[in-house]
Amino acid sequence: MAKFQLQAGETLIGKGPMSLYQKQGLTKKPFQGKIYVTDQRVCFYMDLSGTALMELTLGEIKGFTVGSILLATKVIIQSKVGESYPLTGFPAKKLQGWLAQLGVPKLSE
Numbered sequence: 001m002a003k004f005q006l007q008a009g010e011t012l013i014g015k016g017p018m019s020l021y022q023k024q025g026l027t028k029k030p031f032q033g034k035i036y037v038t039d040q041r042v043c044f045y046m047d048l049s050g051t052a053l054m055e056l057t058l059g060e061i062k063g064f065t066v067g068s069i070l071l072a073t074k075v076i077i078q079s080k081v082g083e084s085y086p087l088t089g090f091p092a093k094k095l096q097g098w099l100a101q102l103g104v105p106k107l108s109e
Helices: 092-101
Strands: 012-024 027-038 041-046 052-057 061-069 072-079 084-088
Touching (some): 012 041, 012 092, 027 084, 052 072, 072 092
Antiparallel strands (some): 012 027, 027 041, 061 072, 072 084
């Protein structure tokens, strides 16, 4: 089971429990896990298996948008190659701050 590890010289900015929505069949299904934001990358590790479902260096991130799913705040991280990673959970507002602190641009929807 893989586990998040800081790399040499890397500083943790923030972490917290979130759900990452990924396409499964015709719908998107939430996967429970933890988001890790460092001064070099953003990662999401699934709770059950420890698998990394997202691992992007800051250079691979195009930006992020903010929306909602029902009443929950949704932060969508966009990669430069066109992948999107919708995340919800308690630290959604904190995640926006962490990304902004790192200079990741907030995109218009």
